[in-house]
Amino acid sequence: MLETLTLLLVCQLIGEAIVRYLALPVPGPVLGMVLLFAFLMARGNVSDDLAKTTGTLLDNLSLLFVPAGVGVILYADLIAAEWQAIVAALIVSTIATIGVTALLMKKLAKPLPRDGE
Amino acid sequence: MKSGGGDLFELWVYLSTTPLLGLTVTLVAYLIGRRVYEHFNRTPIANPVLIAVILLVALLWISDVPYRRYFEGAQFVHFLLGPATVALAVPLYRHFAEIKRNALAIFVSIVAGSTTAIVSAVGTAWLFGASERTLLSLAPKSVTTPVAMGISESIGGFPALTAVLVILTGILGAMFGTWTMNALRLKDWRARGLGMGTAAHGIGTARAFQVNELAGAFSSLALGLNALATAILVPLIIRLLSS
Numbered sequence: 001m002l003e004t005l006t007l008l009l010v011c012q013l014i015g016e017a018i019v020r021y022l023a024l025p026v027p028g029p030v031l032g033m034v035l036l037f038a039f040l041m042a043r044g045n046v047s048d049d050l051a052k053t054t055g056t057l058l059d060n061l062s063l064l065f066v067p068a069g070v071g072v073i074l075y076a077d078l079i080a081a082e083w084q085a086i087v088a089a090l091i092v093s094t095i096a097t098i099g100v101t102a103l104l105m106k107k108l109a110k111p112l113p114r115d116g117e
Numbered sequence: 118m119k120s121g122g123g124d125l126f127e128l129w130v131y132l133s134t135t136p137l138l139g140l141t142v143t144l145v146a147y148l149i150g151r152r153v154y155e156h157f158n159r160t161p162i163a164n165p166v167l168i169a170v171i172l173l174v175a176l177l178w179i180s181d182v183p184y185r186r187y188f189e190g191a192q193f194v195h196f197l198l199g200p201a202t203v204a205l206a207v208p209l210y211r212h213f214a215e216i217k218r219n220a221l222a223i224f225v226s227i228v229a230g231s232t233t234a235i236v237s238a239v240g241t242a243w244l245f246g247a248s249e250r251t252l253l254s255l256a257p258k259s260v261t262t263p264v265a266m267g268i269s270e271s272i273g274g275f276p277a278l279t280a281v282l283v284i285l286t287g288i289l290g291a292m293f294g295t296w297t298m299n300a301l302r303l304k305d306w307r308a309r310g311l312g313m314g315t316a317a318h319g320i321g322t323a324r325a326f327q328v329n330e331l332a333g334a335f336s337s338l339a340l341g342l343n344a345l346a347t348a349i350l351v352p353l354i355i356r357l358l359s360s
Contacts, residue, residue, distance in 0.1 A: 005200065008200040008203045008204055009200060011203045011206075012199045012203050015203070025264070025345075026264065026344055026345060026348070027261065027263040027264055027344070028199070029198070029199040029202035029203055030202060030261070030264075030341050030344060032199070032202065032203040033204075033206045033337075033341060034341075035206075036203050036207075037206040037210055039206075040206060040207070040210040041210070046207055046210065046211070050207065051207065053204075054204035054207045057197070057200065057201045057204050058201065058204055058205070058208070058323075058326055058333070061201055061319065061323035061326065062147075062151075062165050062166050062323040062324075062327075063143075063147045063165075063166075063169075063194060064194055064197050064198045064319075065198070065287065065319060065320050065323070066143055066146065066147055066166055066169045066170060066173070067143060067187075067188060067191035067192065067194055067195040068195060068198075068280070069166055069169070069170035069284045069288070070170055070173045070177070070184065070187065070188075070191070071184060071188075071280065071281060071284070072170065072174065072284065072285070073174050073177060073184050074184050074277070074281075075277060078275075078278055078281075079278075079281065082245075082251050084245055085245035085247035085251065086242065086255070086282070088241050088242070088244075088245055089238045089239075089241040089245070089247070089255055090238070090255075090282065090285055090286055090289055091289060091293070092237055092238075092241045093233075093234055093238035093241060093258075093286075093316075094234075094259075094286055094289045094290045094316050094317065095293055095297050096233050096234075096237045097230050097231075097233045097234040097237065097259060097312070097315055097316035098293075098294050098297050098298065098312040098313065098315075098317075099297055099298075099301055099312070100229055100230050100233040101227065101229065101230030101233070101308075101312040101315040101316065101339070102226075102298055102301070102303050102308040102309055102312030103301060103303070104222075104225065104226040104230070105219075105222055105305070105307060105311045105312070106305050108219075108221070108222030108225060109219045109222045109305065109307055109308060110219055110222070112215075112305070
């Protein structure tokens with residue numbers, strides 16, 4: 001667990017440093033994800049420790065959004081002032097985006113290989 | 118204030134200033150949310166993030182604890198978002214062959230989805246007569262928070278409002294995404310994951326992982342690529358719409 005956490009933090013740290021230094025328009029952790037991906041490609045496998053620890057982290061991914069979500073309390077007034085427009089925009093846009101993306105992908109994607117391959 | 122009541126008050130004053138309280142209530146609220154979610158067979162409407170946020174907002178409101186003080190404890194959970202984002206590389210690596218095989222389809226779907234997200238959000242809010250600041254703050258709401266806030270700032274939106282809109286979008290995506298795709302009779306996990314990640318970033322991706330691992334991997338990919346697509350498309354689309 002400790003090795004994996006260190007690896008994740010090292011990737012994030014290098015990612016943050018590169019993003020800051022080159023003023024890139026992506027967040028540090030997203031570049032960190034690319035770095036870990038490159039690391040895995042170079043190594044050619046996922047160790048048991050890496051699989052287990054990242055699995056635990058991703059199983060509880062929802063939890064990590066809770067503190068930011070509670071931040072709604074700070075801007076309740078702003079949202080209340082135009083809530084009809086905001087609620088309508090978010091619902092219409094979310095459903096439309098999911099529909100367009102998923103339908104297009106279904107149309108364009110090559111059929112999945114048969115099970116067991 | 119010399120009796121037991123006074124002591125209890127002092128105890129509360131002490132506890133409410135330690136990070137321990139904010140951290141503990143966050144975990145307890147989330148566990149309650151998850152229990153409810155499991156009880157209703159993981160129906161998307163009983164979204165655990167939504168339940169936890171409602172409980173905590175009510176708690177802060179009743180106890181009059183400022184958000185800043187709550188966050189001193191909750192930041193330990195918040196901090197893990199960074200390493201968790203890095204960890205998304207593992208499912209991406211596992212399904213890389215499938216991703217590579219469909220690279221063009223993925224690219225086209227995400228660019229179309231990203232454009233839909235921006236135009237439909239700004240267009241709908243405009244029809245409802247929203248202010249310009251709200252319109253600009255809405256434009257990047259489908260991508261992960263730090264990117265969305267950066268875009269919002271660069272086009273003259275209000276980054277703090279954008280951050281809240283991003284979280285609300287994620288919760289709505291996790292709640293209505295499954296229902297939308299079932300209504301469209303979509304069964305392909307790759308397409309379902311890509312839709313979730315493009316529309317509802319990390320919160321949608323969390324939901325995708327709870328349903329299917331392949332969907333989770335495609336959702337992770339969409340989350341990353343849509344951040345790039347939106348950063349490029351929002352300034353272009355805003356310029357087109359305002360002319």
